Amino acid sequence: MTLLLDVRAATMRFGGLTAVDNLSFSVEAGSIHGLIGPNGAGKTTSFNLISGFYTPTSGEIIYRGENIAGIGTHRTAAKGLVRTFQHSTLFQEFTLLENAVVGCHLNLRPSLAGAIFGNDRRRRRAARERAEEVLEFFGLAERRHELASELAHGHQRALGMAVAMAANPTLMLLDEPFTGMNPEETKRMMELTFKLRDSGVTILIVEHDMHAIMGLCDRITVMSFGRLLAEGVPQEIRENPKVIEAYLGGGAHAA
Numbered sequence: 001m002t003l004l005l006d007v008r009a010a011t012m013r014f015g016g017l018t019a020v021d022n023l024s025f026s027v028e029a030g031s032i033h034g035l036i037g038p039n040g041a042g043k044t045t046s047f048n049l050i051s052g053f054y055t056p057t058s059g060e061i062i063y064r065g066e067n068i069a070g071i072g073t074h075r076t077a078a079k080g081l082v083r084t085f086q087h088s089t090l091f092q093e094f095t096l097l098e099n100a101v102v103g104c105h106l107n108l109r110p111s112l113a114g115a116i117f118g119n120d121r122r123r124r125r126a127a128r129e130r131a132e133e134v135l136e137f138f139g140l141a142e143r144r145h146e147l148a149s150e151l152a153h154g155h156q157r158a159l160g161m162a163v164a165m166a167a168n169p170t171l172m173l174l175d176e177p178f179t180g181m182n183p184e185e186t187k188r189m190m191e192l193t194f195k196l197r198d199s200g201v202t203i204l205i206v207e208h209d210m211h212a213i214m215g216l217c218d219r220i221t222v223m224s225f226g227r228l229l230a231e232g233v234p235q236e237i238r239e240n241p242k243v244i245e246a247y248l249g250g251g252a253h254a255a
């Protein structure tokens, strides 16, 4: 078993509020790992710590053996750690292909890209080829010249994943990818998530849809009030009295 990500005693305070409180958990390479918990539990804040967007008040974020706490999203992306957002961040007036090309450049620092590709033309061609490849992977190739704004909601989400995938991630963070999807779109998105994992991408996913989470994940970490509440395989989580209490008790909304 290889640990790709190891969150060690991460704490994030906003003024007097502790959004993430001494959280430790790890993600095995090649797995689909769920991060769940009631609304306000600290899931999105944890993603912001892992992606380097926030600097933890204390604790470490070990990714491939290196502490990446607070290094910033550009540098984590360059290391293959890429996140998609809860809300779509696509360029609506760009075509699918143009969006995917933008994704290709997310993890390439100009100097490094120059060293690899030699010149701009070769770099552009490589990006274009990669963009075509990821659209094909997500079943969007035929629509590559359509505008992102013309896509149905489910396809927009798939394009969001394609854009993230274009950057060649090792670890992909998905924040609520199934929100607003109908059952058919959810089913297709689950298939795409499995396909992504099978292609070698490790996935950490925050999601409200319990059915999807239970069906997708190898392991699940449960947070409540910023803290680790439980950790285990889906069956263990489903039957854990503390987890059931956290979701049903205290008036918290299931998240």
Ligand SMILES: Nc1ncnc2c1ncn2[C@@H]1O[C@H](COP(=O)(O)OP(=O)(O)O)[C@@H](O)[C@H]1O
Residues within 6 Å of the ligand: 014, 017, 018, 019, 037, 038, 039, 040, 041, 042, 043, 044, 045, 046, 255
């Ligand atoms: N930038 C911020 N400033 C102050 N409080 C925040 C900030 N981000 C999140 N919080 C608070 O931290 C807690 C955890 O929020 P969040 O991580 O968004 O939870 P979740 O994603 O599990 O619903 C909440 O009480 C929220 O109001």
Ligand SMILES: [Mg+2]
Residues within 6 Å of the ligand: 043, 044, 045
């Ligand atoms: Mg959230």
